[in-house]
Amino acid sequence: MSLAFDHVTLGQRVLFGSGKAAENVAAEAARLGAARVMVIASDRESGIAKAVTAGIEVALVHDDVAMHVPVETAERARAAAKEAGVDLMVCVGGGSTTGLAKAVALTTGLPIVAVPTTYAGSEATNVWGLTAGARKTTGVDDRVLPVTVVYDAALTVTLPVDLSVASGLNGLAHCIDSLWAPRADPINAAMAAEGIRALASGLPAIGAEPSALAGREQALYGAYLSAVAFASAGSGMHHKICHVLGGTFNLPHAQTHATVLPYVLAFNAPAAPEAAARIAAAFGAEDALEGLQALRKKLDAPRALADYGFTEDGIAEAVAVALPAIPESNPRSVTEASLAAILRAALTGADPKTLAYELD
CATH class of the missing domain: 1.20.1090.10 (Dehydroquinate synthase-like - alpha domain)
Incomplete structure (x- = not known):
């Protein structure tokens, strides 16, 4: 039987190494020429986020993260990014955190370096999701695909x-x-x-x-x-x-x-x-x-x-x-x-x- 299909492979850099997250995040920020970095992480991940971004200058830390990314939460993050003149987002956490960074990228085009602390997988997709009026809407847009994913298994050890x-x-x-x-x-x-x-x-x-x-x-x-x-x-x-x-x-x-x-x-x-x-x-x-x-x-x-x-x-x-x-x-x-x-x-x-x- 002959094969016939149309396949698209998304363009993304993956840096994988236990104990190397801070080093890899700093290298990516430098490679991308970032001067105003917004770090997105929930309160629960604040300690990990601080350690991961220790090697870069951080202009803004944003911890207003909610499950399923309510539109209101996304709007607040977008406004914060604009006010701070952000040129790069580093999101540290699970699917909700990555989803919020994607919501900002959807309307601003800002690049994302994603540092997952769970096994959600959102960091490797160009799929976004927003919730309004008890309805979750999803879509596909290449602007929301993180330019780089930094995987570090040591960051997941605290996940129960x-x-x-x-x-x-x-x-x-x-x-x-x-x-x-x-x-x-x-x-x-x-x-x-x-x-x-x-x-x-x-x-x-x-x-x-x-x-x-x-x-x-x-x-x-x-x-x-x-x-x-x-x-x-x-x-x-x-x-x-x-x-x-x-x-x-x-x-x-x-x-x-x-x-x-x-x-x-x-x-x-x-x-x-x-x-x-x-x-x-x-x-x-x-x-x-x-x-x-x-x-x-x-x-x-x-x-x-x-x-x-x-x-x-x-x-x-x-x-x-x-x-x-x-x-x-x-x-x-x-x-x-x-x-x-x-x-x-x-x-x-x-x-x-x-x-x-x-x-x-």
Whole structure:
């Protein structure tokens, strides 16, 4: 069978090295000729941010960071950047922090050097997201892609194991969704499979020895691959559902992705046998869902949306908002009833194997 596809690889510099974040950030600021640097980091990450930026002149430290990037939060950051005459942003933190830097770049064109402290992967995509009126809007714009990502596993050691697990499973969701997203192709599929392998190796190592760097390096590497695959393939069914749950119901990003993932996999895998086989092989398992569930059991992963505040009353609204956004290219047709069944199962943490049979 001949190959035919259209693949775009985003241009971005990646500097990877444990214990080298401050050195690499200083080198990038110098390379970019930055004179007025804005550091974006939440209060929780302030100590790490100070250490990471110790080698550069900082014009402004901005710590007004919020989950899902409310428009009002973005506007305040944009105004602060303009007032300070900023010419470079250095964001230190997880997806919310990176998302805020992207929101500023979206309207200003300011370059970003991203220093991730979680496994969110947002730093390697040109996807932005903003929330207004309980609705999360996402888009694609090359202006928001950080020019450089500085990965340093030592910065993730303080991330608790439970949050590391949720964040890493969010990365796994990027990988799995990439295999049937609208622009899926053999190149991003190869990156997604390697991302699954790296995360499935790194996350249990973090659980076994949280202060060791080897597992965290694998998780960061896997998170990067997951994001690159996602940026190329686009947003699939899983992400459309989770963006609604986050933006409309303010559920925590990583935990929501970690919880919903097995249900979308159970739904789509029977209709996408090649993707399912690739996922299974990446897990080293006979079956894609069994491989994911074995990993989730080992990690004591997030289990039910009810644990994060979602209720039965929200299912109808979630279905109404999410259903029109699910790509037509999804391998299996999605109806109101099937989407409601997925959300109901995720709400309670029901066995996804049961879900697969019920929806046949």
